[in-house]
Amino acid sequence: MDTPQDADEIDLFELMSSLWKQKIIIIFFVVLSVLTATAYAFLSKPIYEARIFIQPPTLNGIADFNYGRTRDAELTPFAVKDVYEVFVHNLLSESLRRTFFVEVYLPSLPESKRAGSRDALYSDYLSELTIGLPAKDQPDRYLVSVQSRDPAQATDWVKAYVARAGEAAESEMLKNVAREAEVRARNLAQQISTLQETADKVREDSVTQLREALKVAQAIHLTEPPIISGNVSAEVSATMNGQLTYMRGTKALEAEIKNLEERKSNDPFIDSLRALQIKQSFYKDLQVSPDRVSVYLIDGTVEQPDRPIKPKKGLIIALGVIFGVGLGLLVALIRHFVLIRKTTETSNQRFK
Known part of the structure; x- marks a missing residue:
């Protein structure tokens, strides 16, 4: 059985796998951010x-x-x-x-x-x-x-x-x-x-x-x-x-x-x-x-x-890509840790 210390440790491979599974979410935020930045760059x-x-x-x-x-x-x-x-x-x-x-x-x-x-x-x-x-x-x-x-x-x-x-x-x-x-x-x-x-x-x-x-x-x-x-x-x-x-x-x-x-x-x-x-x-x-x-x-x-x-269109679009990637990764990480927390709570309730 895993100790509490093992439960709190972050498995890098598991994290990368989780982020890969959520690539659609990350791509969604990247596309949304790029579209918003592009619209701003060309409409301003x-x-x-x-x-x-x-x-x-x-x-x-x-x-x-x-x-x-x-x-x-x-x-x-x-x-x-x-x-x-x-x-x-x-x-x-x-x-x-x-x-x-x-x-x-x-x-x-x-x-x-x-x-x-x-x-x-x-x-x-x-x-x-x-x-x-x-x-x-x-x-x-x-x-x-x-x-x-x-x-x-x-x-x-x-x-x-x-x-x-x-x-x-x-x-x-x-x-x-x-x-x-x-x-x-x-x-x-x-x-x-x-x-x-x-x-x-x-x-x-x-x-x-x-x-x-x-x-x-x-x-x-x-x-x-x-x-x-x-x-x-x-x-x-x-x-x-x-x-x-x-x-x-x-x-x-x-x-x-x-x-x-x-x-x-x-x-x-x-x-x-x-x-x-x-x-x-x-x-x-x-x-x-x-x-x-x-x-x-x-x-x-x-x-x-x-x-x-x-506006500097190239710079704005590049910043849009960076912002979209960062926002997508943040959302994916939050979802990953929320799922881990729910899984841990569920396992603890079963053992009780």
Whole structure:
């Protein structure tokens, strides 16, 4: 008679024989699972993915941003990295994702779906729009992809999203350039104003000095400069300033005073003024055309996908086979152990 230990032991050959006898059940579950998986694979709507690879702009693309920006002008030129960082910041910004969600994604949904949870819809949207690095060895190259049941829609959306990021980056760069040019023009205007005010003070001082010299010349009745022959004449003429200004004579002094008082502008007599005014005018009118700059480059062409990425029919059917085999074996094993248990209970009742 078998001991309890023998009864609890599993006979491998008996188990295999039992499973073989139940092969119809196993095959049934395999066929059912494969049919279900096949139906799902072929009846599910396909999902298409459109992708854009993005890389930094060229030096030629950012050249107009640096128009008039030199170290001599106290404006550091922009590097490609500086411009591209502005674009990447806008590309990854939550504000752009939200704007695109509200203005593009939501209007594309049917009214019944739009009435659902906004958070759930936004979560679905984020799963369909992805931005990342395609390769770790290229940290400045980004991949933007959009998934949709409509391949044309996926292509349009991925183009529109990248274009919006580019427009936002260009607008930010243009504002930065305009603001810095405005500040530079204001600084130059301040320098010009200071020079003009200084020139006015210098003219007033010159008139005062000439009036005092005129009083001295009138006091000694010196109408014209004294005539001195030889080298001494040149030396004296060269020093007719300061304390010797009166030696020019009353006629010359009166003429100089009248000329200074009637002068309408001191600008022609200010050194470097014209150069500053030219610089001010340049920065004041500085404008960069958006059509002549670029903040990113698209690597390759953006084509409409013609092969869906989901569902993966072969994988789904293979998983259906595996699931069917596993489920069939599980049912067969349960039936096998149930039959053994019933047989054991029946035998025990007979011996009692």
